[in-house]
Amino acid sequence: MRRRIVTVLGALAAAFMLAITPASARGQDPSDTIKVDRPGTFQYERSCNHIYSLYVTSTSARAIKGDNPVDGKAWCDGHAWLRVMGDSLGEWRHDAREVKLTSPNGKFRWAYIKGCSDCYAYIVYP
Numbered sequence: 001m002r003r004r005i006v007t008v009l010g011a012l013a014a015a016f017m018l019a020i021t022p023a024s025a026r027g028q029d030p031s032d033t034i035k036v037d038r039p040g041t042f043q044y045e046r047s048c049n050h051i052y053s054l055y056v057t058s059t060s061a062r063a064i065k066g067d068n069p070v071d072g073k074a075w076c077d078g079h080a081w082l083r084v085m086g087d088s089l090g091e092w093r094h095d096a097r098e099v100k101l102t103s104p105n106g107k108f109r110w111a112y113i114k115g116c117s118d119c120y121a122y123i124v125y126p
Helices: 002-020
Strands: 033-038 041-045 051-056 060-065 080-085 093-095 098-102 110-114 122-124
Touching: 041 122, 051 080, 051 110, 051 122, 060 080, 060 110, 080 098, 093 098
Parallel strands: none
Antiparallel strands: 033 041, 041 051, 051 060, 060 098, 080 093, 080 110, 110 122
């Protein structure tokens, strides 16, 4: 009987934890601040005060490094980095300002964004 009570209490605790965990919970670099996290749109601020954005649909993906540092603070050396999954996982592409890719057949299933070659990569679904 005692074992059954412990099992029931454990199941209730697990259900409670799942109910209160936000749907957008994700791993992240502890020095980054996530600003927007919803399907198709992701935006975060790196510790060097630049905002990076990713917009992804089944037909397009666009990674952008913001024009200006937040509050005029330090400049990030990194680029906007983008990698997409279509029929297969593509190579990383990057640019100092913006990277755009298209899939005429609507095959993009997700995309990654990061702010430098060895930075944490965030996955975003359309």
